Amino acid sequence: MVFVSEIFLFYFLPLVLLVAYFLRRKSVILYLGWLSVASVVFYSWETPFYFLLIVFCVLSNWFLTSRMHQSQDATLRRSLFLGVLILNVGMLIFFKYTKFLATNFNQLTGVFGIQLFDPAFGVGRFINNIVFPLGISFYTFHLLSYAIDLYVKKITPARTFIEFVCYVTFFPQLVAGPIVRYSEIQKDLGRPETNHVNIQAGTVFFIIGLAKKALIADSLAPFVNCVFDGGGTGSGLLTLLGTVAYAFQIYFDFSGYSEMAVGMGLMLGIKLPQNFNSPYKSKSVTEFWRRWHMTLSFWFRDYLFFPLSMRYLSAGNTELNRYLPVLIVMVLIGFWHGAGWTFFMFGLIYGIALIAEDVLIFRKKKKTSAITQIWFWCVMLSAYILFRSTDLKAAGGVFHTIFFNLLNKSFFHDVKSLPLDALIGGALIAPVAWMVLFQKNVYEMDKRLTLSKAILLSVLFIVSVYFLLARDYIPFLYFQF
Amino acid sequence: MEQSIVERAQNVFRDIFSNPALSITPSTTAKDIEGWDSFTHITLILAMEREFKVKFGLGELQSLTSVGDLLTLIEKKNA
Numbered sequence: 001m002v003f004v005s006e007i008f009l010f011y012f013l014p015l016v017l018l019v020a021y022f023l024r025r026k027s028v029i030l031y032l033g034w035l036s037v038a039s040v041v042f043y044s045w046e047t048p049f050y051f052l053l054i055v056f057c058v059l060s061n062w063f064l065t066s067r068m069h070q071s072q073d074a075t076l077r078r079s080l081f082l083g084v085l086i087l088n089v090g091m092l093i094f095f096k097y098t099k100f101l102a103t104n105f106n107q108l109t110g111v112f113g114i115q116l117f118d119p120a121f122g123v124g125r126f127i128n129n130i131v132f133p134l135g136i137s138f139y140t141f142h143l144l145s146y147a148i149d150l151y152v153k154k155i156t157p158a159r160t161f162i163e164f165v166c167y168v169t170f171f172p173q174l175v176a177g178p179i180v181r182y183s184e185i186q187k188d189l190g191r192p193e194t195n196h197v198n199i200q201a202g203t204v205f206f207i208i209g210l211a212k213k214a215l216i217a218d219s220l221a222p223f224v225n226c227v228f229d230g231g232g233t234g235s236g237l238l239t240l241l242g243t244v245a246y247a248f249q250i251y252f253d254f255s256g257y258s259e260m261a262v263g264m265g266l267m268l269g270i271k272l273p274q275n276f277n278s279p280y281k282s283k284s285v286t287e288f289w290r291r292w293h294m295t296l297s298f299w300f301r302d303y304l305f306f307p308l309s310m311r312y313l314s315a316g317n318t319e320l321n322r323y324l325p326v327l328i329v330m331v332l333i334g335f336w337h338g339a340g341w342t343f344f345m346f347g348l349i350y351g352i353a354l355i356a357e358d359v360l361i362f363r364k365k366k367k368t369s370a371i372t373q374i375w376f377w378c379v380m381l382s383a384y385i386l387f388r389s390t391d392l393k394a395a396g397g398v399f400h401t402i403f404f405n406l407l408n409k410s411f412f413h414d415v416k417s418l419p420l421d422a423l424i425g426g427a428l429i430a431p432v433a434w435m436v437l438f439q440k441n442v443y444e445m446d447k448r449l450t451l452s453k454a455i456l457l458s459v460l461f462i463v464s465v466y467f468l469l470a471r472d473y474i475p476f477l478y479f480q481f
Numbered sequence: 482m483e484q485s486i487v488e489r490a491q492n493v494f495r496d497i498f499s500n501p502a503l504s505i506t507p508s509t510t511a512k513d514i515e516g517w518d519s520f521t522h523i524t525l526i527l528a529m530e531r532e533f534k535v536k537f538g539l540g541e542l543q544s545l546t547s548v549g550d551l552l553t554l555i556e557k558k559n560a
Contacts, residue, residue: 152540286518301519302543309523310542317527322520358520365499365516 001045002476003260004213004468012042013264016171020268024194031192032166035268039169043135053133054169060087061143062164065150069157077151084147088140095136100339102127135175137336141299142168145181148303155183163189170270172261176254176478178275179295185270192269199267201447206263207457207464208442212256214464216432218474220249223425226418228388228398233414236406239398241429243381246388248432251280253477254293259442274443280436283368284361285353285379296333305329323358327351337387342395346386353379486533486552493528494548497521507549533559 001008016038023030044051061084068080102117102124109116117124146167149155158164166189173180227233227242258275265272279292289297305325312321327348334347361372382399389395418426449457487505495503498516511517517525522545526537529551535558537545545551 149540152538154540154543303539305519306523306542307539309520310527313523313527317524322524326520362516362518362520 001042002473003257004210004473004476006469008042009465012038017267021194024192024269028190028192029160029162032160032162032189035171036162036165036169039166039171039174042171043169043174047134049131050133053136054139057088057091057139057143058165058168061147061168062161065147066157068147069150081147081151085144088143088147092136092140095130095132097335097339098127098130138177138179139168139174141179141296142173142181145179145299145303149182155186158182158186159190170265172264172268173272176257176261176476177293177295178258178261178273179299180272184273188270194267194269198269198271200449202263202266202268204263204445204447204449204453204457205259205266205442207461209256209259209261209263210468211460211464212252212259213476214468216428217249217253217256217477218467218471219421219428220245220252220425220432221474222419222421223423223428224249224388226422233410234401234405235408235411235414236402236404237411238414239401240381240406241426243385243388243398243402244433245425245429247280247381247384248429248436250384250387250477251276251436252432257476257478276441277443278436278441282376283373284357285350285376286357286362287368288376288380289350289354296336300329300333304332323355326354330354341392342386342389345392345395346383349379349383349386486556489532490529490548490552490555493525493532497525497528505548507547507552509548511546529555535559 001012003009016035019034020031020038023034040051040054043054064080064084064087068077068084071077071080106115106117115124117127119125119128146155150157158167167180167182167185168174170180224242224246227239228246233239233242255276262272262274273295275293275295277291277294279288282288282291308325308328309322312325315321330351331344331347334343334345334350337343337346357372360366361368385398385402386392386395389398415423415426487507491503491505494505494514495501498514498521503514505514511522526542526545530536533555535555537554541554545554
């Protein structure tokens with residue numbers, strides 16, 4: 001089930017909220033139990049296989065982490081911890097990267113005329129048929145953070161099995177984050193505050209998130225698709241505008257999703273962490289990664305960058321030891337988004353840019369400025385070209401068009417041949433740029449409802465739903481990751 | 482909190498952030514000191530480990546975002 005569907009907005013969510021508010025007065029366990037059942041139904045609604053998958057994930061992780069926590073024997077504790085890590089990372093690799101690895105292996109052995117994993121039969125066919133389950137990149141990261149935090153004794157274990165199930169499966173954050181750490185919601189799970197302050201704030205978050213997706217991201221999509229798909233355009237300027245539009249589309253799509261999730265969390269008394277903090281106001285790439293998909297970048301920082309850096313720098317305070325962990329982490333962040341070389345390059349570009357900024361700006365104690373802001377936009381747009389392109393060749397074509405045909409005559413011709421919805425998308429770039437660069441984000445707004453705000457939000461909700469239902473369904477972009 | 486610990490930590494901070502005038506209190510956080518980012522965080526933690534002859538674990542690294550947290554943990558470890 002997806003947030004932007006009729007069944008979710010008009011049947012599932014109202015029913016979940018009504019029953020939840022009724023049960024909240026009875027007991028917390030019943031409340032969490034109901035949310036867990038609703039979450040599993042939400043996840044496996046269209047694909048029953050997901051039911052088995054999520055049940056397996058929850059049960060195996062609960063069993064292993066509970067045993068690990070209870071164990072007095074350090075060796076057993078460590079073995080169980082390694083078991084949980086292998087289980088979750090293994091699941092992610094199996095579902096997300098096996099096909100990519102097999103294809104690359106085939107290309108490598110193809111040099112000698114051998115194709116080891118023939119997609120037509122045997123193991124190759126099995127690998128070719130692996131289907132990527134929705135949300136697995138997100139919930140395996142929840143589970144990993146739980147296991148690690150429990151192992152290093154940063155958290156105490158979930159008080160009950162139901163609480164653990166609810167932590168992992170809680171439907172607002174299950175399929176596309178925010179990536180939640182248990183410590184962030186442990187208190188709320190023990191005592192969910194479903195008061196009017198939270199419900200009001202949650203409604204504001206939810207409607208603004210919905211509007212970001214329905215009115216802005218989906219309106220930019222036709223323009224972006226015209227520029228990137230089906231042969232694209234020969235105009236460099238139009239391609240550049242398409243890349244800018246994509247930057248806005250992905251931000252409004254993903255931050256819209258995250259804010260709907262945060263909103264529903266608040267309505268249910270569970271405060272999910274902030275995922276975006278006006279990322280395009282950043283004046284450097286470094287600042288951008290503190291503001292963009294924050295729960296992912298902080299996850300990698302805390303669980304991978306810090307330990308790797310500690311290990312490397314303990315061995316010697318050299319430039320290599322300082323910067324190698326950044327490259328490793330950024331490449332892994334790239335690969336986290338997808339199994340492909342475009343994602344590898346996406347991560348590599350960001351890794352190199354972060355190192356360059358540390359060397360040229362931050363270690364020299366220089367201030368960020370309009371110039372560093374332009375540099376940040378160049379890096380970000382280059383990374384988005386890789387992110388959006390199907391393969392490196394296509395990305396190369398886009399770069400070539402932008403650099404060598406920036407001001408050629410095909411611009412006017414190509415604009416004239418754009419369909420109306422794409423033209424509207426293109427025209428939105430300027431007002432959307434003004435919004436992301438100069439306007440407050442939803443976290444900075446006063447979320448107490450007045451009559452005029454309530455009317456405005458109601459209109460926004462109705463218009464957003466109208467647009468969602470009138471248009472063909474455009475999936476949330478981050479579902480593919 | 483013992484004054485000598487704060488003073489010793491202050492010297493480490495001045496060295497790491499290359500700022501001889503830097504002064505710290507237990508309430509100083511990462512936001513108050515220019516340049517306290519992920520890179521310097523690790524360098525700082527390693528310098529603190531050397532100065533106070535302690536070892537920080539992974540779970541402790543994440544939450545050390547204020548001078549107070551850092552010094553309290555050092556005191557606890559040295560107790």
